[in-house]
Amino acid sequence: MSTGEIKDLFKPIPDGLILVITVGNSFRSDDGVGPYISANAVALLPGIAVLNAGDKPENIIDKAVELKPARTIIIDAADFGGSAGEIRLLPVEMIPSTTLSTHTFPLPVVAKVIAEDTGSEIFFVGIQAKGMDFGEGLSDEVKAAAEFVLKCISVSHES
Numbered sequence: 090m091s092t093g094e095i096k097d098l099f100k101p102i103p104d105g106l107i108l109v110i111t112v113g114n115s116f117r118s119d120d121g122v123g124p125y126i127s128a129n130a131v132a133l134l135p136g137i138a139v140l141n142a143g144d145k146p147e148n149i150i151d152k153a154v155e156l157k158p159a160r161t162i163i164i165d166a167a168d169f170g171g172s173a174g175e176i177r178l179l180p181v182e183m184i185p186s187t188t189l190s191t192h193t194f195p196l197p198v199v200a201k202v203i204a205e206d207t208g209s210e211i212f213f214v215g216i217q218a219k220g221m222d223f224g225e226g227l228s229d230e231v232k233a234a235a236e237f238v239l240k241c242i243s244v245s246h247e248s
Contacts, residue, residue: 101136105159112165114144119218147194167215174230175217
C-alpha cells in the first residue's frame with residue numbers, strides 16, 4: 090500500500106467520524122505500536138477520534154459504538170512477511186479469528202460488532218513488527234512507521 094493510500098484513509102469524511110482504534114501490548118516491544126500511536130496522538134484532525142484498546146479490544150466496543158463512526162481504522166502490529174515498519178492495509182481474512190495473538194479477543198469479532206451496530210466501514214492497518222519479545226520500546230523501523238501514522242492523523246499534516 091502506498092503512503093498516499095494510507096493518508097487517504099485518514100482524510101476527513103463530511104459529517105462523519107473516523108475512529109482509530111489502536112491495539113497492542115506496550116510490554117512486548119513492537120506490539121506496543123498501537124498504544125504508542127494512541128499516547129502520542131495530539132492535535133487530531135477534525136472528525137478523528139482515537140481509542141487505545143491495549144491488549145483487550147473487547148473493552149472499547151461500547152465506546153466505539155457510542156461514537157457512531159463512519160469509518161473505523163484498527164491499527165496493530167502484524168507479521169505479514171514484510172519489511173520491519175512496513176504499513177499495509179490488511180484484508181479481514183489475514184486477521185487471526187482466534188486468540189493466537191497477544192490480544193484476548195479476536196479483532197474480526199470486535200470489528201463485526203462495530204460494523205453491525207454503526208454501519209461503519211472497517212479497515213485493518215498492520216505495521217510489520219521487527220520483534221515482539223518481552224521488553225519496552227519500539228524498534229527504529231516501527232517507530233518511524235508510527236510517526237508516519239501520527240502525521241496522517243494530526244492537524245500538522247493538513248496541506
